[in-house]
Amino acid sequence: MAHQEPRERHRTQQVVGRVGGLDGAYLDPPRTLEALQEAAASGSKAGYDIHHIIEKTAAEDDGFPRSMINGPENLVRISRYKHWEITSWYMTKNKDYGGLTPREFLRGKDWAERTQVGLDALTMHGVLKR
Amino acid sequence: MKRNSPQEMTIHQLVQRFTEIALEQDQALLRNEHRRFNRLFDDMEIVEEELKAREGDQRSALLPLYHHDNAQVRLKAVKATLAVAPEAARLMLKVIAESRQYPQAGEAGMSLVNLDRGIFKPT
Numbered sequence: 001m002a003h004q005e006p007r008e009r010h011r012t013q014q015v016v017g018r019v020g021g022l023d024g025a026y027l028d029p030p031r032t033l034e035a036l037q038e039a040a041a042s043g044s045k046a047g048y049d050i051h052h053i054i055e056k057t058a059a060e061d062d063g064f065p066r067s068m069i070n071g072p073e074n075l076v077r078i079s080r081y082k083h084w085e086i087t088s089w090y091m092t093k094n095k096d097y098g099g100l101t102p103r104e105f106l107r108g109k110d111w112a113e114r115t116q117v118g119l120d121a122l123t124m125h126g127v128l129k130r
Numbered sequence: 131m132k133r134n135s136p137q138e139m140t141i142h143q144l145v146q147r148f149t150e151i152a153l154e155q156d157q158a159l160l161r162n163e164h165r166r167f168n169r170l171f172d173d174m175e176i177v178e179e180e181l182k183a184r185e186g187d188q189r190s191a192l193l194p195l196y197h198h199d200n201a202q203v204r205l206k207a208v209k210a211t212l213a214v215a216p217e218a219a220r221l222m223l224k225v226i227a228e229s230r231q232y233p234q235a236g237e238a239g240m241s242l243v244n245l246d247r248g249i250f251k252p253t
Contacts, residue, residue, distance in 0.1 A: 084162065085233045089240070091164045093171040095209050096241050096250040101168075124239030125232060 025079035030129035033119070036076035049083040051076050053118035054111065055090060058103055064111065078127050086121050136180035141191050148177045148192060148210070149203055156202035159233060178210050190214045196222050201234040209241060212252035220245070 025047035031039075040050050052059075052074055059069045068074065078086075090103045097105035102121075106114050122128035136144060151174045158167040181188045193215060195207035205226055212219040223245075226238035244250035 082232075085236060088159065088162060088164065089233060089236060092159075093168045094237070095252075096244040099171070099175065120240060120243050121236070124227065124243070125236035126230060 026081045028079055028127075030123070030126055032129050033076070036078065036122075036128065037072060039077035040075040041072055042077075045077065047080055048077050049080045051078045051083045051086070051122075053122065054114040055103060055106075055118070058106060059114070062108065068111065076122070076127075078122070082125055082127050086125050086127075089121060089125070136176055139180070141181065141184060141188050144177055144181050144188075145191050145195070148174060148181075148206070149195065149198065151177065152203040152206045153200060155206070156200060159202070174206065174210075181210075187214055193218070201226065201229070201231045205234045205238055208238075209252075212245075216252070 039045075039048075044050065052069065053076060054064075054069065054074055056069055060066070091101055093099055093101055094105075096102075102117065106117060119128060119130070123130055134143070136147075139147065151170050155167055155170045155174070158164075158170060178189060181191060189211055192207045192211050195203055196218070198204050198207070204222070208219045208222045208226065220242070223238045223242050227235050227242055229235050241250060245252075
């Protein structure tokens with residue numbers, strides 16, 4: 001096994017513990033939006049979650065119709081641990097947004113702006129290739 | 131042990147406290163402890179505000195943390211110094227974003243996007 005710094009070893013242990021094994025999900029290379037959407041449409045898979053590009057609960061709270069929220073264009077299948085990392089980013093306070101969480105910042109924003117943030121988050125977390 | 135208030139701390143102590151908070155944030159992220167992270171975010175803001183208020187804006191004292199071993203410490207030091215060292219900080223954000231060391235790489239990438247779009251305006 002290649003040498004790992006303690007912190008990296010800790011993170012690897014977390015991934016193993018949480019995802020149930022390094023089966024490749026967390027280490028997937030970035031994929032196109034179409035590929036991620038097609039994977040979601042094909043159903044569930046061990047080590048992966050169906051991720052809403054626009055956050056489901058926040059969009060429901062702001063009155064967007066469920067047909068849009070759960071529509072195929074808003075769903076991608078990504079590694080479970082990546083899903084948690086992105087959700088965590090949405091839930092934590094951030095200087096970028098004046099100390100609000102991204103979720104709070106997006107409250108009341110339109111579908112297009114939420115989509116832009118959702119796609120950027122997937123890209124910057126190494127999931128989406130654009 | 132009672133901790134000094136930020137106003138009573140030296141610049142060196144404030145930098146030390148900033149580092150401790152960032153390391154605690156890292157642990158909170160690893161454990162998905164969002165409430166704890168958000169409390170630590172507020173603690174860090176207080177330290178940054180104190181450094182900013184010191185004569186000459188002493189947030190520049192955080193610049194050596196760009197070379198810290200821990201990615202969360204590096205990321206938070208970079209974001210805290212965007213107003214005082216914009217070119218160096220932006221370059222470091224790009225380095226972190228390209229490091230693939232997540233979740234810090236993800237936040238750094240989003241910060242670059244937000245700077246470009248004018249959403250993030252460091253002051």
